[in-house]
Amino acid sequence: MNKLNIGIASYEEMKQWTLDVAAGRIKPDPSGPKLWFTSLKAAANLFTEENRQLLKVIAEQHPQSIAELEKLTHRKASNLSRTLKKLEQYGLVRLVEAEEGRTRGKRPVRPELLVDSVNVSLSLL
Secondary structure (H helix, E strand, O other): OEEEEEEEOOHHHHHHHHHHHHHOOOOOOOOOOOEEEOOHHHHHHHOOHHHHHHHHHHHHHOOOOHHHHHHHHOOOHHHHHHHHHHHHHOOOEEEEEOOOOOEOOEOOEEEEEOEEEEEEEEOOO
């Protein structure tokens, strides 16, 4: 599976880095961070124990719908949907529409894990 590299930098540092890349002053490292947070606390809010357990269940059980994931995790579907959408925005999971079956006119959505580990890059200076 894939490894996700994340970086921790202040808003000002990220802004300057983006401007330097856009101006051609620096070339981004292809193996460098793909996802940035402004603090370790912000990153920790995404990688809570509850979210890590959810990702583990997805990896090990391969649920075919949110309803199945609800049974496996004992979490409400509305809570799971919110969390999965957030995890999808950060590139940790992909929500795939099932080919068959409909519930209230909608096809069931199946979560797929996109990364299995995270590396953190934090400059101390």
